Amino acid sequence: MDAELAQAIAQSSFLSLLPADDLKRLWGYSETRRVDGDALLFHSGDPAEHFCLVVTGSVGLYSRETPDRETLLDVLVAGDLAGEEAVFDRGVHASTARALSPSRVLIVGASAFFTHLDDRFDIVLALLAGASARLRGSIHEITELKLRSTTRRLANFLISLAGSGKEGAVQIVLPSGKHQLAARLGMKPESLSRAFAKLRSFGVTSGRGDDVLVKDIGALHRYCRSSDFTPDA
């Protein structure tokens, strides 16, 4: 176990709770693997033989209901788990996971993990907390989609990226390219571009890369709050 892995575990909401001997046992039935961008980790509908912890890089979580159309649900980074919920529900992955950039992942065998659970009460509790947190995130997501415009969604997303407790000017690094960001927010790249253009008048500067500069995060907050039509001037 190297430094990268140790850090990913520390960032994980649930693996970080595991005592050392459980981690050791986990190594016995899991492996780390390096994959390049666009590599498929598992596919929606696949039997859940394993789930993954992202160690480095980024992994996209996709929903694919019809064969021709799919949508990016979330971008996972170091410390995030992918596909662990399938182990407890129907044994079939609900979403597709694909690397967005060259990444390193920890692959955990589902059945071995399930056996492991039999005598570790706190693991299950941690998993339950993780699942609840995700559920909370989904609720937030659905609300955003239902009643926020594209520009507001972007502003809100930037705020959440900046983290709470920030003041004044903030430098933000997007977790993925603009194209994927658009998908993640449920819009087209063109719309994202226009949304950025609108936010420019609120002090948001974005170049061609993944870096975004916000002159005053408070102004963004105010924009999101503004209960109704600021006609996006």
Place this chain on the structure above:
Amino acid sequence: MDAELAQAIAQSSFLSLLPADDLKRLWGYSETRRVDGDALLFHSGDPAEHFCLVVTGSVGLYSRETPDRETLLDVLVAGDLAGEEAVFDRGVHASTARALSPSRVLIVGASAFFTHLDDRFDIVLALLAGASARLRGSIHEITELKLRSTTRRLANFLISLAGSGKEGAVQIVLPSGKHQLAARLGMKPESLSRAFAKLRSFGVTSGRGDDVLVKDIGALHRYCRSSDFTPDA
């Protein structure tokens, strides 16, 4: 414990798994209550002192991010749990629960329940399965919102209400009024009405009540599949 309650428990994905002595213990720290329509069960942001099982009637789950705007996430009926995820994540309710019609609910104390968990491994496992299933539902929901039109969303919803394995003509009873159904699907009542109008040419008949008649469920399936533009004719 009466017949109504027994039936609600049988329909619950998780309480139905509990052995009799755990149920008995559960009674010790929970109570049933009758509420009228529009009664508030708990509010988003409230400390999670209890969660609820719907025994009869229907309960709406709302998300409220800004004080002025809220959206209906889901309609819960007999056997569904409301607010149980908060017990494991941050101890604060993520959503607001309000009765949509006169209802009967089982109120379970959160802290007592948490203590109860300490020695019941399988309860936690069942809860985890429930949370995973909900997560799966959320994923489905987000996908629908991102890439389906209002009419498709309605058609898909009717199909899921009909249940799988049906053929030919199906009689469907909506879980709530048209107004709430519209909110649940993330659209306005006017749009819902238009969506029903479009589906009329596919053999869907709806009056002013909660009853919907589908002449051929297969036609609906085909409509949803039709990968792209059937220009909703």
Place this chain on the structure above:
DNA sequence: GTAAATCCTTGACTGTGGTCAAGCGACGCG
């Protein structure tokens, strides 16, 4: 250095769905 390629932006047009407002039809009540 020029050319190609990639990424982001902008523009013009269209369509879906929200908004506002009016029009039913059913039911309840005086």
Place this chain on the structure above:
DNA sequence: CGCGTCGCTTGACCACAGTCAAGGATTTAC
């Protein structure tokens, strides 16, 4: 019986975002 209300439907209009297509700007290749 006429009047009001309520739930649903329709119509007219408009705005936001998707589509198609072109235009910069920066990087890579030769």
